[in-house]
Amino acid sequence: MPAGTVSPIDPCLDQLTRFVGGVVDEKQVPRLMTALEVVPDPRDRRGRRYSLPSLIAIALCAVAAGARSYSSIADWAVAAPREVLVRLGIRFRVPSEATIRQVLGRVEGDGLDLVLGRYLSDAGDNDSGGERVAVAVDGKTVRGARAGEESAPHLVSAVTHTGGVVLGQCRTADKSNEISAVRRLLRGIDLVGAVVTVDAMHTQKATARCLRERCRAEYVMVVKANQPGLLARIRELPWEQVPVVWSDPLERGHGREEARIYKIVTVTRGLRFPYAQQVIEITRRRRRIGADRWSIEVVYAICSLPCEQAPPKLLARWIRGHWSIENRVHWVRDVTFDEDRSTVRAGHGPQVMATLRNTAISLHRRAGQSNIAQACRRVAVNPHRAVDLVLRS
Template sequence: MSVVRSATHADRRVIAFDGKALRGARDSTGNLPFLLAGLCQVTGTILAQVGIAAKAREVPGLRKLLATLDIAGAVITADAAHCCRETAETITTAGGNYILTVKNNQPRLPARLKTLPWKHVPVPDISVGSGHGRRERRMLKATAIDAGIGFPGAERVLRMSRTRTDRKAGKRGTEIVYAITTLTASDASATMIATWLRGHWGIENRAHWVRDVTFDEDRCRARTGHAPQVFATLRNTAISLVRLVGRSNIAAALRHYAHEFSRPFELLMAC
């Protein structure tokens, strides 16, 4: 497990959690090991990591990982698998806040959220982006939960509508996703929450992708025992250190620090 310093965004720490398989490795039972990590959305540093026996154990694994961190005042983002009462209670009891996507692992909750009077809720945040031949228009609505929904600490419901247009094929599709949060309107604006929701997936391209592509993690020869997790922790540490000194291109940074033996020591001193 690795721990490095975090940073704040609008006076809050925002931490995204997600799991990653070590595809070139096998644990003592011959199964594919998974690592669950938390990424600071502001700095792109990996704050902590824990090994889990299988992807199915990711949900209790998050509660185990949260217990190692001081999350008081922090905002925790996680995908729909972690939208359960036990995890919500763990976060709120520790003084943290959450933004959790809601899907069918909570059978009754999505249906209940869909019936809220969304037509009468204003649209405080609209953003448009493009890339990979697609144009995406994102619209977020947020409404307070006056009667409650029986979910620990939930204060607001979020409705995110994403319309994607494939410019080449001329096809358009719309996806609607719901989320719940402990953050009230006075805690965070809808625009800020929309930024954190989009920032959650930064853990994929700022941590998982870097380890897969820049470090070629899946072809690492250390494949058994604790070695894969140890090497993954070292990669996380390297990524975090170079980001803490303001470098965003990890591959270029690695070449820079490998050029002279003294540079890694200078990096450690700078952090």
């Protein structure tokens, strides 16, 4: 461009400079865009009008504002001010609904999950208070995405207990179950030094070895009847002689009362499960508020950490915190984003939309928001807030 010639986007950049306080933050703005550059672009090189990172960033901003479909993502882009679109890499025509639908439906789901999970984990979980980061792993079926005779996609996610940040997600292979998908997910996440909690389905020797040897992480696993030999050996321990080492305070909620007491045995030999060092007996007492009778349930768990590194109070917090993945992510996707009634079914679209929802939830939580529905409404009224949330988190 000849000296003195003014670029056609200079006025827009000038407006952007004034908006962000006089200086365009060159380090912070491209962080997400740089991360998204490694996502394989499914389109032919010829005829690409928009970069893939820009389209994904627009979709993230729209979902963070409560968008639930391709058309609502396109509507958000049409309504966004020019300077907002420039920050997202859109300098000319606004992408149409057809473009957004075709691109998001073809992007490889697991690859996008991996990139966005690493992008979120780079910031770290600042809510751990110096303790080990606890990560819950569980699966969820996207029921609304069932198409014809095909089964609905089932996605497995890893979520931090305290921050509610989704570190990764992958799709379970058709005609398979979560077990192999969980190990594939764990191998793709940086879990060094973390403790991973799983439900009884994933209490598998191969998973324990994967966590300890491949991921260099620890585990807390629930033991139930799907591991009959291990459960029998645990029940044979002299629990009558073991004192109660911790009791959770009585809790009230959802019309019931619940109390838990914990007994712990240190394992030396005989359990025959890789790296297990502690066995925990949890006795749950529940009753409906106002009722006289208590129901009693006994559950067992194993932990790979010794008692010096995992005292009773911390173990109890990890065991209870495992269900944060249901309360803080799966429930929000179902209720706030109405995921189970989503009409996105073609290609990789269901998984990609679930990934965008996970990332939006995580970004809101990193920004200090606990009520995600309220956070979406607040972002929806001002597109600048959406782009700030996505590009500055």
